[in-house]
Amino acid sequence: MSNIKEKDLKFNMHSWSAQKGLNPKVVTKAEGIYFWDEDGKKYFDMSSQLVNMNIGHGNKKVIEAIKTQADKLPFIGPAFALDVRAEAAEKIVEVAPDNMAKVFFTNAGAEANENAIKMAKMYTGKNKIMSGYRSYHGATYGAANLTGENRRFANEPGIPGFIKFRNPYLYRGPITFKTEEEATKYYLDLLREQIEFEGPEHIAAIFQETVVGSNGVLIPPKGWMKGVREICDEYDILMVCDEVMAAWGRTGEWFAIDNWDVEPDLITFAKGVTCGYVPLGGVLISEKIAKHFEENKLWCGLTYNGHPMGCAAAIAAIDVYKEENLLQKSKDMGKVLGEILEELKEKHPSVGDVRYIGLWSAVELVKDKETKEPLVGYARDPEGIMNTIKGKLLEGGFFTYSHDNMVIVAPPLTIKEDELREAMDIMDEVLDYVDSII
Numbered sequence: 001m002s003n004i005k006e007k008d009l010k011f012n013m014h015s016w017s018a019q020k021g022l023n024p025k026v027v028t029k030a031e032g033i034y035f036w037d038e039d040g041k042k043y044f045d046m047s048s049q050l051v052n053m054n055i056g057h058g059n060k061k062v063i064e065a066i067k068t069q070a071d072k073l074p075f076i077g078p079a080f081a082l083d084v085r086a087e088a089a090e091k092i093v094e095v096a097p098d099n100m101a102k103v104f105f106t107n108a109g110a111e112a113n114e115n116a117i118k119m120a121k122m123y124t125g126k127n128k129i130m131s132g133y134r135s136y137h138g139a140t141y142g143a144a145n146l147t148g149e150n151r152r153f154a155n156e157p158g159i160p161g162f163i164k165f166r167n168p169y170l171y172r173g174p175i176t177f178k179t180e181e182e183a184t185k186y187y188l189d190l191l192r193e194q195i196e197f198e199g200p201e202h203i204a205a206i207f208q209e210t211v212v213g214s215n216g217v218l219i220p221p222k223g224w225m226k227g228v229r230e231i232c233d234e235y236d237i238l239m240v241c242d243e244v245m246a247a248w249g250r251t252g253e254w255f256a257i258d259n260w261d262v263e264p265d266l267i268t269f270a271k272g273v274t275c276g277y278v279p280l281g282g283v284l285i286s287e288k289i290a291k292h293f294e295e296n297k298l299w300c301g302l303t304y305n306g307h308p309m310g311c312a313a314a315i316a317a318i319d320v321y322k323e324e325n326l327l328q329k330s331k332d333m334g335k336v337l338g339e340i341l342e343e344l345k346e347k348h349p350s351v352g353d354v355r356y357i358g359l360w361s362a363v364e365l366v367k368d369k370e371t372k373e374p375l376v377g378y379a380r381d382p383e384g385i386m387n388t389i390k391g392k393l394l395e396g397g398f399f400t401y402s403h404d405n406m407v408i409v410a411p412p413l414t415i416k417e418d419e420l421r422e423a424m425d426i427m428d429e430v431l432d433y434v435d436s437i438i
Contacts, residue, residue, distance in 0.1 A: 002026055004038070025038075031057050032056045032057060032414060033415050041397070043399045044399065044411070044422075044423040045057070045399055045411065046398050046399060046409055046423055047410050048411060048412050050401075051245045051410045052245075052271035053412055054248055054249055054250065054271075054272040055412065056412040061320055062320065063277065066312055068312065070309060074309060075308060078305035082306070088306070091318045092284065092314070095318070096255060097263045097264070099263040100284045103284055103285070105302075105305050105307075105310075106281040106305065107302065107304050108138075108270050108279050109245075109268065110139060111140065111143075111302065112244065112269060112282055112283050114138070115283050117146065117205070118299065119283065119298075120265075122293075124205070125204075126201070126203055126204035128163055129146065129161060129162050129204055130165055130205070131206070132166070132167030132212070133149070134167050134215045134216065135149065135167065135215060135242075136148075137209070137242055137244075138244075139151065144158075146162060146207055163203075165194050167218070168184070168187045168220060168221050171353045173186075180223070181221070184223040184224045187224065191231065200235035203235065204238060205238040205239070206239055208241060209244075209246065210243050210255070211256050213246065214245075214403045214408065215403060216364065217361055217408070224260075225257065225262045229262050239264045240265060240267070240268070241257050241266070241268070242268050243255050244268055244269060244270045244281070247273070248273060248317075248321065250330065250359065250360050250413075251330070251357045251358035252331035254327065255269075266283055266286065266289065267284040268282070269283075274310055274314050274317050275317050277313045277317070278310040279307075280313065324414070329413055333359055333413075334357065336417055337359060337409065337420060340421065341356055344427065344428060350365050350366060350367075351366070352364045352366030352372055352374075359415070361409045364405060366405070367438045368438070375434070386402045386404075386407075389402065389430060389433075390402055392430045393430050
């Protein structure tokens with residue numbers, strides 16, 4: 001064991017893991033879509049780390065912006081007006097949906113959701129918050145209560161007023177739908193009924209991951225977003241889109257909601273705004289809500305709100321998206337990825353479904369295509385099958401992560417077609433192994 005790994009395991013706590021038996025790779029460098037371990041082995045970064053390294057590793061423009069800001073003014077408190085803080089907010093609003101007016105900066109996505117919850121309650125005077133069962137919104141206490149999947153369990157019993165609804169998941173719907181529109185009507189009817197049961201006069205907001213991320217890249221069916229917007233308007237409920245993963249070109253648009261031509265009331269973001277070079281997140285606030293806080297106190301505050309180096313990184317990163325035409329590249333390479341995934345689905349008995357939008361996709365693994373029995377159960381993998389699959393991918397030089405029976409594929413938006421095909425050849429080989437164990 002190297003000295004670095006020994007020291008890491010002695011002094012660091014690793015997330016989402018029992019600490020005994022961990023064997024983390026020691027990473028020594030990263031460039032573009034690749035990173036290298038201490039033995040010199042190269043890996044394709046096929047999840048953009050945590051779906052945040054959208055512009056890839058080692059971008060010189062962003063690095064120089066951080067260096068320049070560190071030399072100029074590494075930190076000043078959030079009460080002061082600052083050039084990079086103002087410019088970053090302006091650039092973010094410029095590419096956001098037309099109804100967005102201001103930004104409240106945070107350090108990351110979970111904090112963005114925490115503050116959006118508070119804003120929704122302060123604006124509406126209501127106390128209930130609805131979110132989907134298939135969702136992840138962060139691990140801090142409020143964001144974890146907002147989360148629907150099993151990572152919320154450690155925070156339970158939770159905060160009163162957090163209500164979960166059945167969000168669309170067509171592959172595993174309770175019935176087989178003939179069309180997406182039919183599925184949309186079914187799920188909207190369920191949502192409307194639940195709102196009535198909970199009392200719309202008590203519901204401040206409906207939160208959604210615009211595209212459900214780690215829980216399987218669940219893309220909303222046709223008409224769903226428009227339907228939720230109409231329900232929110234009817235019942236005077238705020239529509240909040242969690243775009244922590246989904247924004248910044250991941251789906252081929254600045255924000256995923258742009259794919260459905262719908263304007264939410266609040267949007268939370270992080271990850272791709274700086275692509276991990278410096279932590280930064282935030283809440284985009286619509287004009288009507290921003291006007292409310294002109295006269296009403298905003299009870300939100302963070303020491304590192306709008307951190308200067310984070311803002312400098314965001315300015316540079318947004319410029320990189322534009323200069324390198326990364327939104328269009330996401331669409332173009334996303335088509336190639338979709339074609340490859342459909343071929344893998346046709347070829348491999350273990351691939352039950354593939355879902356993709358832009359350069360964001362999930363491969364859902366099953367024991368039986370006809371019954372759709374998952375390779376591992378929801379929040380259950382006692383034999384460590386998914387860890388074995390990830391290990392085999394890593395041995396082949398393909399790094400990503402999994403959740404339940406799904407493997408995420410979300411490379412940097414800078415990936416080239418030959419690189420994408422070479423990486424997915426590794427996936428193809430590992431799926432041969434999965435076929436052999438079902």
